[in-house]
Amino acid sequence: MKGTNISLRAPEPADIDLIYAWENDPTVWHVSNTAAPYSRYDIEQYILNSHHDIFAAKQLRLIITDNSKADKPVGAIDLFDFDPLHGRAGIGILIDNQERSKGYASEALTMLCRYSFNTLNLHQLYCHIAPDNKVSVQLFTKAGFTLSGTCRDWTRTGNKWKDALLLQLINH
Numbered sequence: 001m002k003g004t005n006i007s008l009r010a011p012e013p014a015d016i017d018l019i020y021a022w023e024n025d026p027t028v029w030h031v032s033n034t035a036a037p038y039s040r041y042d043i044e045q046y047i048l049n050s051h052h053d054i055f056a057a058k059q060l061r062l063i064i065t066d067n068s069k070a071d072k073p074v075g076a077i078d079l080f081d082f083d084p085l086h087g088r089a090g091i092g093i094l095i096d097n098q099e100r101s102k103g104y105a106s107e108a109l110t111m112l113c114r115y116s117f118n119t120l121n122l123h124q125l126y127c128h129i130a131p132d133n134k135v136s137v138q139l140f141t142k143a144g145f146t147l148s149g150t151c152r153d154w155t156r157t158g159n160k161w162k163d164a165l166l167l168q169l170i171n172h
Contacts, residue, residue: 001062001115006107007071008062008115011047015063018073019043022094058082064095064108074099077108079116079125087123089116093139109143116172124171128154128164137165145169 001008011019017040022028023134060079064069075095082089091112093105116122128151129136141147145167154164 001111002067003107003111005067006074006104006111007065007067008077008108008111009065009071011061011063011076013044013047015073016040016044016047018096019047019076021087022076026084027096029135037144062108064104064110066099066104074102074104075108077105077112079112084120087121089120089122089125091116091125091127093136105139106142109139113143113169122171125169126166126168130155130162131165137167140167 020038020040020043026091045091051168058080059082061073062077063073064075064077066074071076073096075093077094079089080092087111091109093109095105113125116125126148127140127145129140131137131150148166148168151164153161157164
C-alpha cells in the first residue's frame with residue numbers, strides 16, 4: 001500500500017535484523033506486552049511464515065517504509081487479535097527511535113484504518129495505551145479513536161501495576 005510519504009508492505013527476509021532489534025529493545029516491551037527476548041531464529045520463522053492470510057494467522061504485521069528514502073524501513077504497524085466474527089482487531093505501532101516525530105505513525109495509522117474498514121470490512125479497531133503515553137494517546141485520538149474506558153491494573157511492569165486506556169475507532 002503506497003501513501004503520500006510512506007508505504008506499508010509485508011516483512012521481507014532483509015528485515016530480520018531490524019525486526020530482531022526492535023523486538024528485543026526492552027525500552028518498548030512495556031507497550032508490546034513482551035516479557036522475554038526473541039531469538040533471531042524466531043523472527044526469521046515469523047517472517048518466512050508471514051505470508052499466511054490474516055484470517056488464518058489472526059494477525060498482520062506491515063513494515064512502514066519512507067518513500068523518499070529508497071523505501072527505508074522506519075517502523076512496523078500491526079493488527080492483532082483479529083476477530084472476523086465480531087469484526088474487530090487490535091492495532092499497534094512501533095516507530096524506530098531515530099525516526100520518531102516525522103509523521104510516519106500518523107500516516108501509517110490512517111492507511112491501516114482505511115484498509116481495515118474498506119478491505120477487511122472490520123467494524124472496529126481498538127488499542128490499549130498507558131495513560132502517561134501522551135504521544136500515543138494524541139496520535140490515536142487525532143486519527144478518530146475515542147476513549148472508551150480505563151482498564152485498571154492492566155499491565156505489570158516489574159512489580160508495579162499500571163492502568164491502560166481503551167481507545168476504539170468504530171466504522172460507521
